Amino acid sequence: MSLPPLVEPAAELTVDEIRRYSRHLIIPDVGVEGQKRLKNARVLCVGAGGLGSPALMYLAAAGVGTLGIIDFDTVDESNLQRQIIHGVSDVGRSKAESAAASIREINPLVNVEIHDTALDRDNVREIFSRYDLIVDGTDNFATRYMVNDAAVLLGKPYVWGSIYRFDGQASVFWAEHGPCYRCLYPEPPPPGMVPSCAEGGVLGVLCASIGSIQVNEAIKLLAGIGEPLVGRLMVYDALEMSYRKIKVRKDPNCVLCGENPTVTDLLEDYEDFCGAVSVEAQEAVVDATITALELKEWQDAGKDIFLVDVREPAEYEIVRIPGSTLIPKGEIISGEALAKLPQDKQIVLHCKSGVRSAEALAALKAAGFKDAVHLQGGVLSWVKQIDPSLPAY
């Protein structure tokens, strides 16, 4: 399926632009006409992180006239392994500001619009409505569903991508011509089922593999060339070095873009819809949560505790709380590890940030360990409050 160009061509290209974009201009399918469409285009990139970095850099180099960047985060040292739009001197700086500075260096002809704020249900429509196309580089389900819903409600196309370890996916969602994200994934995964990149890791270069597919699709849509990835899901496996395309059909029963939609406005609360932690975990942590300071006091007072680190072995290698025993969450949830746990000691569970340990705590309580507790904020809060010499990751 080929689609008409999203954008009308600009009136003309300047001499500077003709020189700069000459390698585009001599491609017959792009030509002066296609480049004029890119010049007139307004593209918003949601997130200036792993996917947003290569996407923004190539969109800028390609001569997209106006690039919007929305990101409320600041650059962290652990971002530099993959978020190549930021450098060492940007650590601590706003990601949106840092990305804008890099874009100006790559191509000063691009007009950059910075939205240094979190995308939410109150601003998403207004921000999206200013752009022709959205590139979604978000890393969490709540924002992903909100981006999808807003795009469908506004009739906007968007290019979606996701990355995890060695696996990437990409597609173009445009309800007018094909399925939306909810047609493919009607329900968010159960809380705790799909680890984030912060929990599970991501190969840095995977961001470029998927981010460049997103830019490729963006250029095709803006200029109206080729076969856009509408109704098809690209699945990339970096270890196998395989690309597969899976057909995705529009779901006539889709609650958002189907024949009888029941979702006709943005949801009140996307975090709630995606459930940061399960109901069981939310219940389990009530009156069973301690702080890093309390844990330190217990240790210093010689209290007989059994401290269980429920993270994965690779994370345990990076940093650990003194005295902890590694038992990954999966072994607790499956029941496999229950026999390893003492009945006569105070059990304290912890993970990186407190989400996985809450899930594990629910399983322990259900198995009869009524007094077990978990550490609020996990290793990260231990490092922050007790021992800043340890690495946060």
Ligand SMILES: [Zn+2]
């Ligand atoms: Zn749909």
